[in-house]
Amino acid sequence: MFFKKKKSDEERILPTHIAIIMDGNGRWAKKRSLPRTAGHAAGSKTFKSIARYCNKIGIKYLTVYAFSTENWKRPKSEVDNIMNILRDYLKDTDSFKDENIKLEFIGDREPLADDIKELMLKAEADSASATGLHLNIALNYGGRDEIVHAVKRIVAEGINAEDITEQTISEHLYTAGQPDPDFIIRPSGEYRLSNYLIWQSAYAEYWFSDILWPDFGPKDLDRAIEDFSRRNRRFGGI
Ligand code: FPP
Numbered sequence: 001m002f003f004k005k006k007k008s009d010e011e012r013i014l015p016t017h018i019a020i021i022m023d024g025n026g027r028w029a030k031k032r033s034l035p036r037t038a039g040h041a042a043g044s045k046t047f048k049s050i051a052r053y054c055n056k057i058g059i060k061y062l063t064v065y066a067f068s069t070e071n072w073k074r075p076k077s078e079v080d081n082i083m084n085i086l087r088d089y090l091k092d093t094d095s096f097k098d099e100n101i102k103l104e105f106i107g108d109r110e111p112l113a114d115d116i117k118e119l120m121l122k123a124e125a126d127s128a129s130a131t132g133l134h135l136n137i138a139l140n141y142g143g144r145d146e147i148v149h150a151v152k153r154i155v156a157e158g159i160n161a162e163d164i165t166e167q168t169i170s171e172h173l174y175t176a177g178q179p180d181p182d183f184i185i186r187p188s189g190e191y192r193l194s195n196y197l198i199w200q201s202a203y204a205e206y207w208f209s210d211i212l213w214p215d216f217g218p219k220d221l222d223r224a225i226e227d228f229s230r231r232n233r234r235f236g237g238i
Pocket of ligand 1: 026137
């Protein structure tokens with residue numbers, strides 16, 4: 001798919017599925033002598049504006065890493081704060097519905113609070129027929145945990161070992177039925193995947209930047225997409 005750039009005649013290729021590790025909230029807050037909670041609040045604003053922007057420019061899938069299976073190790077007050085940001089967001093999804101964004105959660109829901117689980121189901125049901133951006137929020141998500149869940153389900157379904165293919169695994173992941181991310185963005189100067197979409201990212205392009213997530217704006221996304229567009233993607237061929 002081609003997307004006309006605003007300021008030049010050059011055409012760029014849009015990724016189909018962008019995955020973002022929303023990193024650097026804590027450091028953003030620290031730089032301003034603010035509590036980490038202020039960083040997450042600012043990160044949440046950035047999340048909303050980037051999701052809207054992706055929808056506007058025609059990105060089909062966006063997956064954001066909101067809370068990992070490892071994030072429970074943080075102080076309880078910080079975990080509660082992130083969950084409260086999520087609660088507030090889920091109580092106000094009308095704006096996303098109005099924008100035709102389809103919301104889905106990936107990750108293990110089991111340990112989450114009951115009210116959050118209900119809000120998640122409601123948000124998914126309310127936006128199920130949206131035809132714009134498909135927005136995945138990874139919550140209590142871990143790539144290895146996802147693969148373990150997939151294998152357990154494959155075994156439980158009694159699928160024979162010789163019938164298991166890569167497609168069988170893909171179809172049992174939280175992202176079943178979705179295209180794999182072709183572009184993974186990690187701001188904040190870290191160069192790790194941190195257990196994010198480890199199966200799905202086998203052929204993704206990566207983009208790293210020093211920008212802290214709360215400072216990440218549509219212009220930065222444009223820059224990343226321009227880089228993506230320039231890369232020659234060969235999938236192991238020549
Ligand atoms: C990583 O930065 C960020 C998180 C673990 C939380 C991300 C959550 C949000 C942005 C809120 C999302 C809200 C919704 C509604 C999806 P960090 O805290 O590890 O930053 P640091 O490495 O600078 O300490």
